[in-house]
Amino acid sequence: MSIDRRNFIKKSAATAITAGLAGSCALPEEKSAVETPYINFNNTYEWKITTTWPPNFPVTGEGCNYFAQWIEEMSGGRMKIRVYGGGELVPPLESFEAVSNGAIEMGHGAAYYWAGKAPASQFFAAVPFGMNYQQMNAWIVAGGGRQLWEELYDRFDLMPMICGNTGVQMGGWYNKEINSIDDLKGLKMRMPGLGGKVLARAGGTALLVAGGEIYTNLERGVIDATEWIGPYHDYKMGFHRVAKYYYYPGWHEPGPVLELIVNKSKFLKLPSDLQTIIRTAALRSNVWMGAEFDAQNFIYLDKIMEEGNVDIRPFPIEVLEKLRQYTDEVIQELVEQDADSKKVYQAYNAFRNGLNRWSAISEKEFYQKLMG
Ligand code: CA
Numbered sequence: 406m407s408i409d410r411r412n413f414i415k416k417s418a419a420t421a422i423t424a425g426l427a428g429s430c431a432l433p434e435e436k437s438a439v440e441t442p443y444i445n446f447n448n449t450y451e452w453k454i455t456t457t458w459p460p461n462f463p464v465t466g467e468g469c470n471y472f473a474q475w476i477e478e479m480s481g482g483r484m485k486i487r488v489y490g491g492g493e494l495v496p497p498l499e500s501f502e503a504v505s506n507g508a509i510e511m512g513h514g515a516a517y518y519w520a521g522k523a524p525a526s527q528f529f530a531a532v533p534f535g536m537n538y539q540q541m542n543a544w545i546v547a548g549g550g551r552q553l554w555e556e557l558y559d560r561f562d563l564m565p566m567i568c569g570n571t572g573v574q575m576g577g578w579y580n581k582e583i584n585s586i587d588d589l590k591g592l593k594m595r596m597p598g599l600g601g602k603v604l605a606r607a608g609g610t611a612l613l614v615a616g617g618e619i620y621t622n623l624e625r626g627v628i629d630a631t632e633w634i635g636p637y638h639d640y641k642m643g644f645h646r647v648a649k650y651y652y653y654p655g656w657h658e659p660g661p662v663l664e665l666i667v668n669k670s671k672f673l674k675l676p677s678d679l680q681t682i683i684r685t686a687a688l689r690s691n692v693w694m695g696a697e698f699d700a701q702n703f704i705y706l707d708k709i710m711e712e713g714n715v716d717i718r719p720f721p722i723e724v725l726e727k728l729r730q731y732t733d734e735v736i737q738e739l740v741e742q743d744a745d746s747k748k749v750y751q752a753y754n755a756f757r758n759g760l761n762r763w764s765a766i767s768e769k770e771f772y773q774k775l776m777g
Contacts, residue, residue: 444678450484452671455504457497457514459617460490463641464701465663468569468694469513472665475686484679486511497615504666505561512666513568516554517598518613522561525745528753529554529565531661533600533732536757538570538660538695540764544756545662546688553749562669566687569663569694572702574655575639576720577632578623578648583720586727595619595631599735600657606731616642623647632657636709637701645713652720656728663694 454473458465466488473486489509491497500512501519517530529550536544544550545567554565577596583589590608601611614622614631622628624647631648632655633639645651665687672680709715720728740747 444483444676446481446483448483448676450675450679452484452486452510453489453494454486454511454513455489455491455494455500455509456512457491457500457518457615460493462490462616463638464694464697465513465569466490468690468697471693472513472568472686472690475689476682479682479686480679484682491615491617497617498613501561501563501666504668505563507562507668507671510668510671514664514666515597515661516565516664517661520598523557523745524739524743525557525749527598528746528749529557529662529664531598531600531658532736532753533603533657533659534729535659535753536760538572539768540757540760541570541660541662542567542691543760544753548756548760549752550756553752557745557749558666559669564667564669564672566665566667566684567662568665568687568690570691570698571634571638571658571661571663572695572698573635573660574632574658575635576652576655576657577630578639578644579630579650579652580648581629582650583652583724585721586724589724593627593629595622595628595633596657598657599732599739600632602735602739603657603728603731606735607728620644620647635698635702636705637698640705640709645709645715649714649716651709651715651717653717654719656720656725663691665690 454469456462456466456469458469460466461470469488473488476484476486491500494509495503497514498518500509500514501522503509504512515530516526519526529545541550545554551567558565577594581588586607589604592604592609594604594609594611595614596604596611597613601613604611612622612628614628616633619628619631619633620643623631623644631644633642633644635655639645639651667683672683675683706717710717736750740750
């Protein structure tokens with residue numbers, strides 16, 4: 406590295422410290438960005454990220470590839486991240502453990518996959534009938550959700566970061582009509598998170614199956630129905646070839662957050678600029694994944710309608726009302742059993758109630774009265 410460049414970086418850091426003291430530009434999540442006096446370009450880092458998705462999976466896998474590329478670019482090549490799909494290093498749903506114990510530095514997935522380790526994690530992914538994409542962003546990025554999430558994962562030596570959103574999902578693929586709540590009785594369905602608990606309350610059986618295995622399970626009748634994401638991904642998964650009915654809306658996942666988990670001890674040992682680069686790349690990925698889902702879903706909804714013999718229809722309102730009631734019961738039971746869930750849900754619910762007062766006269770009005 407040239408002397409000039411080093412001097413420039415030193416000067417930049419000094420400027421940043423001055424600006425930070427003035428209190429004008431420090432973001433709440435960037436606690437230590439100005440502490441490094443200079444950057445040592447001789448120290449390079451080669452990390453791995455494992456995902457819960459098949460390798461190079463559309464949007465989520467691609468987004469992780471971009472995430473790695475952006476980190477390498479922003480760090481001037483000092484940090485390289487190698488991306489592994491689920492099953493390449495560890496099984497998809499074992500990434501939490503692998504990142505927690507430091508065997509792998511990072512993972513990408515969704516927090517409700519870890520309900521068995523920390524039930525409160527589910528509130529950082531999706532709550533049935535809960536907050537949507539925009540609202541979850543507001544809660545986690547600016548409304549206190551991030552701090553609660555970090556506190557919950559601290560005991561696992563993990564640092565969670567918001568890193569994607571699918572937007573409101575579809576309700577899922579069925580081979581029989583759902584005309585009443587009784588039609589869910591005895592149904593074996595792939596459904597993660599709190600939605601799965603609600604399905605169980607309706608008499609169904611919820612199974613957690615990783616993305617790569619769902620098609621085969623549905624085709625072979627191991628499961629009767631499945632939900633996944635929305636038209637783009639679901640088309641790529643081929644569900645329109647093995648299921649007849651495609652129901653909406655995704656009551657169980659109104660705006661599921663995708664998460665990045667980073668081994669916390671290793672993260673904190675990184676130079677502070679690399680910590681900021683990782684946070685920044687995660688936020689960029691958060692925007693990119695949500696945008697890509699929105700940009701592709703309508704195209705693939707058309708494809709499904711044109712190519713398949715699929716009947717796309719809404720859940721009857723009576724079914725949704727019953728599911729909403731079961732959701733309230735499931736959450737009530739959870740917060741009574743688990744102190745973390747109680748704390749997180751109280752914050753979640755207070756934020757949602759507040760934001761809904763605004764959303765009711767802004768977004769909701771737009772969708773109901775202004776959308777062309
Ligand atoms: Ca889903």
